[in-house]
Amino acid sequence: DDWMPVPEVTDANIMVAWNLIGLLGEACELIELWARDEQPDPAQWAYELGDAFWYPTALATQKGLRLADVLAGNVAKLEERYPDGFSSEASRNREGGAR
Structure with a gap:
């Protein structure tokens, strides 16, 4: 199909996809933390946010950005x-x- 361009499969593109999927997974974990009935303590938020921030940092590095x-x-x-x-x-x- 010509309706959507497909990116070339390279190690760099695989790592971009890996980091985007990882960010999505960590966002889901943050939603689960937020959706619980109990109030999570700040340490739990810090733990999950630390995981989530890893992926945009890796993407920025891959793209040569600070x-x-x-x-x-x-x-x-x-x-x-x-x-x-x-x-x-x-x-x-x-x-x-x-x-």
């Missing part, structure tokens, strides 16, 4: 998008629409 630069770029984008600070209303009514 995680600090990625985060700084995101902060700059959000400050420009929401100069008066984030609100649900500002998100719904921002120029260009919500994405």
